Amino acid sequence: MVSNTRREFLHASIVGGTLAAGEAVGKEAEASAGEIPVKAGYDIAVVGAGTAGAIAAIQAGRLGLRTVLIEKNGMPGGTTTVAAVNFPGLFHAWGRQVIAGIGWELVSRAVAECGGQLPDFTVVPERHPQHQVRVNRAVYASLLCEALQQAGVSVLFHTIPAQVEEQEEGFLLTVCTKTGLETLRAGVVIDATGDANVVGLAGYPLVEHDTLQPGSLILTLAGYDFDALDKEHLRKVFQEAVEKGELTPEDDTFVRRNIVGFLAARGDNCTHVTNINGRTSTGRSEAELRSRTCLLHVYRFLRRQPGLEGLEIAFMAPECGIRETVTIQGEATITHEDYVSGRLWQDAVCYSFYPIDLHYARGGGIDTRPLQPGTVPTVPRGALVPKGSRRLLAAGRCLSSDREANSALRVQATCMACGQAAAVLAAQAVRENTGVMNVDMKGVYEILRQHRAIVPG
Numbered sequence: 001m002v003s004n005t006r007r008e009f010l011h012a013s014i015v016g017g018t019l020a021a022g023e024a025v026g027k028e029a030e031a032s033a034g035e036i037p038v039k040a041g042y043d044i045a046v047v048g049a050g051t052a053g054a055i056a057a058i059q060a061g062r063l064g065l066r067t068v069l070i071e072k073n074g075m076p077g078g079t080t081t082v083a084a085v086n087f088p089g090l091f092h093a094w095g096r097q098v099i100a101g102i103g104w105e106l107v108s109r110a111v112a113e114c115g116g117q118l119p120d121f122t123v124v125p126e127r128h129p130q131h132q133v134r135v136n137r138a139v140y141a142s143l144l145c146e147a148l149q150q151a152g153v154s155v156l157f158h159t160i161p162a163q164v165e166e167q168e169e170g171f172l173l174t175v176c177t178k179t180g181l182e183t184l185r186a187g188v189v190i191d192a193t194g195d196a197n198v199v200g201l202a203g204y205p206l207v208e209h210d211t212l213q214p215g216s217l218i219l220t221l222a223g224y225d226f227d228a229l230d231k232e233h234l235r236k237v238f239q240e241a242v243e244k245g246e247l248t249p250e251d252d253t254f255v256r257r258n259i260v261g262f263l264a265a266r267g268d269n270c271t272h273v274t275n276i277n278g279r280t281s282t283g284r285s286e287a288e289l290r291s292r293t294c295l296l297h298v299y300r301f302l303r304r305q306p307g308l309e310g311l312e313i314a315f316m317a318p319e320c321g322i323r324e325t326v327t328i329q330g331e332a333t334i335t336h337e338d339y340v341s342g343r344l345w346q347d348a349v350c351y352s353f354y355p356i357d358l359h360y361a362r363g364g365g366i367d368t369r370p371l372q373p374g375t376v377p378t379v380p381r382g383a384l385v386p387k388g389s390r391r392l393l394a395a396g397r398c399l400s401s402d403r404e405a406n407s408a409l410r411v412q413a414t415c416m417a418c419g420q421a422a423a424v425l426a427a428q429a430v431r432e433n434t435g436v437m438n439v440d441m442k443g444v445y446e447i448l449r450q451h452r453a454i455v456p457g
């Protein structure tokens with residue numbers, strides 16, 4: 001904990017002037033015995049370099065703000081890359097583009113770098129996944145790294161916040177680095193952890209639900225000819241193995257109670273891991289342990305079946321993908337009715353487009369409800385701002401929304417658009433020396449358009 005004397009000194013240095021990114025503050029602060037030195041001052045700290053956070057940091061850096069990006073893993077992209085959900089959507093609705101900006105720039109560049117082709121977005125697809133854009137994970141993560149460096153963002157991988165202290169003009173963030181605790185100062189913090197970890201540490205309320213969508217471990221299976229498999233036999237012996245206790249009911253849930261579907265999809269986005277709290281280290285660890293144990297059981301069983309003797313797990317995501325944890329309680333909350341009616345909020349910062357898409361908490365199936373033709377919902381500024389906060393934003397899937405609206409809002413194109421918008425709101429709060437709910441939206445829209453984002457209305 002920072003002492004009062006120290007707090008006064010630090011506050012004086014925040015109010016009294018600016019520090020270059022990475023520049024250490026005065027000797028007094030550094031010298032306080034037994035305390036954590038304040039290492040550096042930034043205009044904006046983004047925590048979480050995932051789908052939303054990497055885009056937020058690039059935008060803040062491109063605006064010339066001193067920006068630090070703090071990430072627990074060793075590469076950016078989050079769920080898109082580390083959890084291997086590398087098929088972002090949806091940037092287009094009803095034959096036109098509704099989300100562009102930095103997310104689209106990098107996603108479309110990732111496709112071009114690999115010599116790939118984008119779908120024909122002028123044709124409204126029968127099924128929404130046809131308009132998701134598959135990116136190569138390595139290329140996309142590397143493009144993010146390049147863009148972060150070009151934007152002058154200070155990146156701290158392998159680092160996680162331990163304590164957040166709100167001050168009049170910003171925050172002190174104590175982070176755990178590989179070599180111990182360090183404290184950073186930031187004028188505005190953008191929580192892009194997906195799980196509102198920073199908002200929680202700062203003491204703002206979160207909305208938790210008893211029911212949560214399952215997570216998924218993304219895989220690539222190889223070494224078999226699917227067409228040549230005896231599917232009926234496989235279904236029968238798999239079910240018998242579950243009944244005899246050779247496989248567990250959780251193994252059955254893991255393959256979504258459809259072993260043939262699991263093999264048909266070659267493991268890609270077709271597993272379910274239920275009853276996990278992905279917001280905590282304990283809950284995340286449980287998800288990693290349980291999903292991989294199920295995988296091993298199923299793998300051993302399948303390798304004993306005819307036609308699957310050569311089955312290989314060619315790829316396994318380093319992290320189990322998490323669909324849902326908490327949301328912030330925002331200055332505005334997007335409800336199901338707002339979403340499906342395509343409400344145009346007065347201070348909308350971006351569009352969002354996806355069906356209501358709730359994976360059943362018990363695993364197995366999905367409740368998918370497409371939007372009515374022509375409907376394109378929007379996201380208001382207030383959904384990114386924890387209620388009662390001044391200089392704190394949340395970008396990504398934890399934005400303020402009810403469960404049904406969130407099941408659609410959580411998708412990647414929306415997270416990227418929210419990340420970009422959060423960075424512009426943060427930048428304007430620093431420049432106008434005010435809270436994020438008070439910044440002039442005309443200026444925000446102008447900057448978003450300059451950076452090729454699509455502003456609703």
Ligand SMILES: Cc1cc2nc3c(=O)[nH]c(=O)nc-3n(C[C@H](O)[C@H](O)[C@H](O)COP(=O)(O)OP(=O)(O)OC[C@H]3O[C@@H](n4cnc5c(N)ncnc54)[C@H](O)[C@@H]3O)c2cc1C
Pocket residue numbers: 047048049050051052053070071072073076077078079080083085087088089090132159160161192193194195197215216217269321322323395396397398410411412413415
């Ligand atoms: C299995 C699955 C399938 C999905 N399918 C689709 C789909 O088809 N299309 C689609 O568009 N979307 C899909 N989604 C939804 C979408 O991928 C996610 O909702 C979205 O990527 C979340 O973005 P985010 O920025 O909120 O979080 P993330 O991308 O998860 O980023 C959070 C980042 O913060 C870091 N972090 C977390 N906590 C901390 C901490 N305390 N300190 C430091 N760093 C931290 C993480 O390591 C990560 O890099 C799917 C999701 C899952 C799990």
